[in-house]
Each structure stands twice: as C-alpha cells, then as structure tokens.
Amino acid sequence: MERKPKETNSLEENLRLRLVLAALVIVLFAWCAYAGDTVVTFNASGTFADGATLSGTLTLDTTTGEPMVENLVVSSPDSNTYTVPNGVVITSTYQLIFVSPAGLPFTPVLQVTVPASTLVGYSGGTLCSTTTTCGAGASISAVRAGSGPPYTFDNLTSGSLTPAGAGSPTATAPALSPWALGGLALLLAASAAMLLRRAQQA
Secondary structure, eight states: OOOOOHHHHHHHHHHHHHHHHHHHHHHHHHHHHHTTOEEEEEEEEEEETTSOEEEEEEEEETTTTEEEEEEEEEOTTTOEEEOEEEEEEEOSSOEEEEEEOTTSOSOSEEEEEEOSSOSTTOOOEEOOOSSSOOSTTOOOOEEEESSSSSOEEEEEEEEEEEETTTTOOSEEOOOOOHHHHHHHHHHHHHHHHHHHHHHHHO
C-alpha cells in the first residue's frame, strides 16, 4: 500500500488544526454573545373596537429588547394569526412592534404598542389602547388593513401582556462566570497546543 509523503500528512494536519480552531472560536463567540440573555414569553389578551379579541403569545429577549417569536391571534371578525415581526419603532415613551401573518403581504399588520421607553427588562403590563394612552402622538395597538395610505384600523380598546408561568422567565440562557470563561480559554489553548504538536511531529 502506498504511503502518503510526510509533507502531505503535515499539510493535512495543519488544515485540521485550523478547522478545529476556527470551530472552537465560533462556538466560544456564539456562547459569549448569547450568555446571560433572558427570554420571556408573555400571554397577550385584549379586545378590539369591533368585538374581536387578542390572544396568543409574544416572546421577547428582555436583555437586548428584541422581539423573538410571535404567535398572536385576533379572532373574528378580523380573524388572523400574526407570527412574522416586521420591526420595532422606538421612542422615549413607547415601543411599537409590527407583526404580520406568515405567508401574507405586509398588510394586514398587527400593531402592538407597549408604554415603555425600552423593552430591555420589560416585565409586562397594559398595552396602549383607546382607554390606555401612551402620550401625545403615540400609535395605539390596532389591526391595520388595506393597501393605503390611508389604512383602516380596528383599534384595541383594552389589552395587556402578562409573563407566562407566574411571571417568571420561560427560559434564561446560562451566563458563563469569569472562572468558567477562563477554564474554557485554557481548554481551547491546551487543545490547540496538542494539535500543533501533532502537526509538527507528522
């Protein structure tokens, strides 16, 4: 059986070393970026002016203040399920989250307006509606339809977001302590050194 030249083996080992190191670095950075984020699922409830009701869930990363998963349901006569986030309007007094149905064009859109200056650390509460205003010029929660402008609006008369599971976060990404990060760094260094020695001995 023909053996590969030593030089070829060395090149293969170096390539494996680089691939392993790249994978380890990617895993480390991904973990550090995610570590410590608190993800909270909120139960939505409310009533619109035409009698439709709001239900379902809205999941937020309350560490970054970003909506993650929506499964909001508006009953008849509006009848739609809204699952696709289309952005957030951030102001000093409210956050306006746009959500569209999956597989449909931009309209109809569900506007979920939260009376808070940020969604970071958000713990739930009433939504902006015809009975709960959020300051001058604030858009209230509503179902927006039509190809507009102008659009047609079915405004929310009352509503709220309540944390699921008795107010506790449904999931918290485990944060790495400085000791754990140091240990992981040493493990990466030791693995790299071992692979480097094998590449040099090949």
